[in-house]
Amino acid sequence: MNSIDPVILFFLFGLVAGLLRSELKLPSALYDSLSIFLLLAIGLKGGQGLATQPLGPLLPQLLAVVVLGVVQTLIAFGALRAIFRFDRPNAAATAAHYGSVSVATFAVAAAWLSSRSIDVEPQMAILLAVMEIPAILVGIVLARGVSKDTDWRSLGHEAFLGKGVTLLLGGMAIGWAAGPEGLQPIKIMYFDLFKAVLALFLLEMGLIVSRQVDELKRRGLSLIAFGLAMPLLSACLGLGTGMMLGFSVGGMTMLATLxxxxxxxxxxxxxxxxxxxxxxxxxxxxxxxxxxxxxxxAGIPLYHWMATQLTGATP
Structure with missing residues (x-):
């Protein structure tokens, strides 16, 4: 019988502790530090992989994931307005969340695939950074359109130079410039300890998730239904995009997860x-x-199973 991944158990521990109103709480400074570590580690690993391959084939992949993010945002907005009856601002903001990506989910998927020795294309960290941005811009246009009152300078700064994107791109640049040999002195810190840091991060994520229960109660089944249906639809779009780009089973799984x-x-x-x-x-x-x-x-193993079925690979 396969044992449960310990990082998932850390998340469940934090979730249960939060639901039981435990006094357990991580210092906010530690949470910020863990976030910075994970973003840098993901960027470094992606940059190291990119140092060993040409960058030319990346261009169609970047275009494809930009289109994917835009399409997801539009679908989410349409569903939230037509089916779930959200007002325009909340529909646009929520759609932007679902058209963008979660670094923590990416990190869990990376650890899940690595523990099973499933290879993933190294450029996934770049695709992760790129997929942060289109949904933000589309969401704003859906909410208010383009007008002279739009503060494009502040918006552009937040979208392109926010903490997450900056750390990912900076880590990738360092990893690419240093290469596998240059990163050896810091490998034990950013590579070998990655899963241990991720476990502690997910403990805090479990506590954070427990605080969303009241809002879920207020919104009822509509938010729960959307929160389950949208990722399944998006995963299918991600799998199709990954297959079109010729990704491996691991790459398709990761793109579906993103x-x-x-x-x-x-x-x-x-x-x-x-x-x-x-x-x-x-x-x-x-x-x-x-x-x-x-x-x-449940999603990550499900998306991997779907990828194996689409490609005919052995699970």
């Missing part, structure tokens, strides 16, 4: 600037309270 995930860092920060009338608790209740737990508990 497509199925929902942002809870970059997009909320941008939406606060561009769509202040949207209630951030609504979007976060869906992305953190429903979609994130679903993806890390």
């Amino acid at each position: 497509a199925a995930s929902a942002s809870y860092i970059a997009v909320p920060a941008a939406m606060r600037i561009a769509v202040p009338e949207a209630n951030p608790a609504v979007s976060l209740a869906g992305s953190l309270g429903v979609t994130f737990p679903f993806n890390i508990l």
